[in-house]
Amino acid sequence: MAILVTGGAGYIGSHTCVELLTTGYEIIILDNLSNSKKASLDRIKEITGKDFKFYYLDLLDRDALQSVFIENHIEAVIHLAGLKAVGESVEMPLHYYHNNITGSVILFELMEKFGVRNLVFSSSATVYGTQEHVPLTEKLPLAATNPYGRTKLMIEEILRDIYVSNNKWSIALLRYFNPVGAHPSGQIGEDPNGIPNNLVPYITQVAIGKRKEINVFGNDYDTHDGTGIRDFIHVVDLAAGHIKALEKVMSSVGVSAYNLGTGKGYSVLEMIHAFEKVTGKNIPYKIIDRRPGDIGISYADSTKAQKELDWVAKKGIEEMCSDSWRWQLNNPNGYEVENKKQIVVLTSMPVPVK
Structure with a gap:
């Protein structure tokens, strides 16, 4: 019995696969490598020995x-695959709707066809949009x-409808807040293609000299320093939250949403200064216009996940910064060393491969 992980070579996927393997699960990784690197798969094997x-x-x-599905006995699916950049989704909405929603529907149809009804879905805190009060429940x-958030929301609704049609399904909707950091080994981490869309990899690239300064998108939000606040x-x-959610869906039926966050909000400038404190590096930045689709304040109430999944975030902002920096120092160009090999592999890779 295996766990199928879509998008398993990506940032969140690779860390989730490490947790799955170290916990004792057999896994199958599926990825189109559009925003991930095959080298991450080799690193997963190095970390876990599996x-x-x-x-x-x-x-x-x-x-x-x-x-x-024909070639494997799949017990559950952790569905992480999808396009994920808010700004890009505003520029290319049709691309996001087609990729994220159509791809998910095809996956769910095949899960139903083969009787695989245990699912952990990678949703997002963007489904909440702009709220008057925080923390978000x-x-x-x-x-x-924004279109990215709407694809996540639409998929959540699709999954609720699926459960209504067949209550043998067991589904956890995990609403992520803002993932940062890296595995403490420094072997896997976030390696975005081109200019990073997320704050912390941009900070680390500035700190190591790859980029001149950070663009801070807006300083006119209704926050203590004018910059956006995130969890x-x-x-x-x-x-680790995925492991807890997987245990839940494999032991019960139903569909339920869970916030995965720390319950604490830090502004963009606070995150920059925290990184400077941990690393001793000066991080230059400049204020520019807001990004389309961004909101001012977002942080989680994760009480439900704590009660129902027995999960709570344990690592603080210092570990987030130090682990991100260790990954960047060990991999100044990300997985670039392996990329030349990857190009050759992709032109001839059979399906499946070990």
Whole structure:
């Protein structure tokens, strides 16, 4: 019995796969490597000392995806695959709707066809949109403010409808806040393509000299220093939340949403200064206009996850900064060393591979 992890080569996916393997699960990773690197798979093996199957394919390829279900005995799915940049989604809404929603529907159809009804879905705090009060609870009305968030919200609604149609399904909707940090080994971390969309990898690239300064998007929010406030959560804590959610869905039926965050909000400038304190590096920045679709304040009430999943975030802002910096120091160009090999592999990679 194996756990299928879509998007398992990515930032959150690779850390989740490490947690799954070290906990004793057999896993199958599926990824199209559009925003991830095959080298992360080798690092997962190095960290855990365990092997797994990897399929290089896209969820939009129904026939290839069906072959995964035919060839394996899958017990549950952790669905992380999807496009994830807020700003890009505003510029390319149709691309996001097609990729994220259509790919998910194909996956769910095949899960139903093969009787695989245990699912942990990677949702997002963006489904809450702009709220008058924080912290954010799962009971709040949902109204995403950008196409990326709306794809997550639509998929949540699709999954609720699926459960109504067949109550044998067991589904956990994990609403992430802002994942940061890296595995303490420094072997896997966030390696974005091109200019980072997220704050912390941008900070680390400035600190190591790859970029001149950080662009801070807006200083006119209604916050103590004018910059946006977010709930930053260590990616290892987030990965542990997936294990707890997986245990939940494999032991009961139903559909439920869970916030995964620390319950604390830090502004963009506070995060920059915390990184400076931990690393001793000066981080220059400049204020520019807000990004389309961004909101001012967002942080979690994760009480429900604590009560129902027995999960709580354990790592603080110092570990988030120090682990991010260790990853950047050990990998100044990310997984770039392996990228030349990757290009060759992708042109000839059979499905599946070990």
